Amino acid sequence: MTKSAQIKKESFQFLNKLKQNNHKDWMDEHKKEYLDSEKSLKLFYAEILKGLNKTDEIAKQKIFRINRDIRFSKDKTPYNVHRSVSWSRAGAQRRGGYYLRLEPGNSLMAGGFFVPEPADLLRIRKEFEMDASEIRKILNQKDFKKAFSGFNQAYRVKTAPKGFSKEDPNIDLIRLKSYFVQHTFTDEEVFAADFREKLLYHYSLLRPFYDYMSDVLTTDLNGESIL
Numbered sequence: 001m002t003k004s005a006q007i008k009k010e011s012f013q014f015l016n017k018l019k020q021n022n023h024k025d026w027m028d029e030h031k032k033e034y035l036d037s038e039k040s041l042k043l044f045y046a047e048i049l050k051g052l053n054k055t056d057e058i059a060k061q062k063i064f065r066i067n068r069d070i071r072f073s074k075d076k077t078p079y080n081v082h083r084s085v086s087w088s089r090a091g092a093q094r095r096g097g098y099y100l101r102l103e104p105g106n107s108l109m110a111g112g113f114f115v116p117e118p119a120d121l122l123r124i125r126k127e128f129e130m131d132a133s134e135i136r137k138i139l140n141q142k143d144f145k146k147a148f149s150g151f152n153q154a155y156r157v158k159t160a161p162k163g164f165s166k167e168d169p170n171i172d173l174i175r176l177k178s179y180f181v182q183h184t185f186t187d188e189e190v191f192a193a194d195f196r197e198k199l200l201y202h203y204s205l206l207r208p209f210y211d212y213m214s215d216v217l218t219t220d221l222n223g224e225s226i227l
Contacts, residue, residue, distance in 0.1 A: 005043040007190050010036070012104045015081050019104075022077040034066070038083075041102070044196070045085050051200040052087055052098060055207070059090035082106070089210070092227055095217050096210040098203050107190050109199055111206040112180025113213065115155065120217055125161060125174045127216045132170040138209050147205055148181035179213070181206075 014037045018027070027034065045061065052058050064084040070076050082103030089096055099110040116124065128135065139150055155178040160166035164174050183202050189195060218227050 005047045005196070006193060007044055007102065007195060008037075008040050009191055011041060011083070011102070012187060012190075015083070015102075016104050018079055019081040022079055022081065024078055027079060041083055045100075047196055048085075048098075048100070048199060049087060051196065052203060055204065057090040057094065058087045060088040062086045062088070093214060093218055094210070095214040096206065098206070100199065102190065104187060107185045107187070108182050109185070109202050110152075110180055110182035111203065112151070112178070112209070114178050114180050116178070121177065123217060124179060124213070125164065126221055128170045128173045129164060129168060130221065132173055134212055135173065135209075138212060141208070144205050144209070147183050147202055150181070151176055152178060152180055152182060154178075181209075 010033075014030070014033050017030070042063070045063065049058060049061055062085065064080070064086075066079050066083065068075075068078055068080050070078065082101055084099070084101045086100070087098040096111060096113065101108050101110070113120070113124070138144060151173075153176070156176045158175075160168070160171055160175060164171070168174060185195070185198075189198065192198075219225055
């Protein structure tokens, strides 16, 4: 990876200044600084895409806009103070994707299934109701557990979803509304020369999880393909 494809400190310096001056006039005055930062970040994103495609098949890269949708928000500041990108896996047989958020003091990578559509959510819950041994084995694998510490717990029902027993031994998994993991990085880690390798390593840890979930979401409860 060339030095130009590393995350530059200038990108975070720009975001810090934007956080203190989150209005259109300031952004207009600093448009060149913004565009220079975006150009640098896109070189890094391209390196990650290349790395992911060595072990997976990526259908799409999405760079999230810096402009915020403020139509229904009480917060009317017009710009995000982070930069985010995601990579979607190719084909109906491959489920899951890769996410990266770059923000001073709050950078992270994540992967999994964030608020899946109702049919997928029910299928996942039914699978865990029937047998959660395989997903628990994945979650408890040494390197995976060290990197992620389990599913994010922010999105879940209070007791049990409709049609499921709160006494189910796997209710801790069934009550979740999202099934994703994340890992945070310090600014120093983000700027380091090995950040690309470290990020790709964390993405690689998701593959057993994705292989399992892809199998679940492309079959019925009898294991028959629905594709």
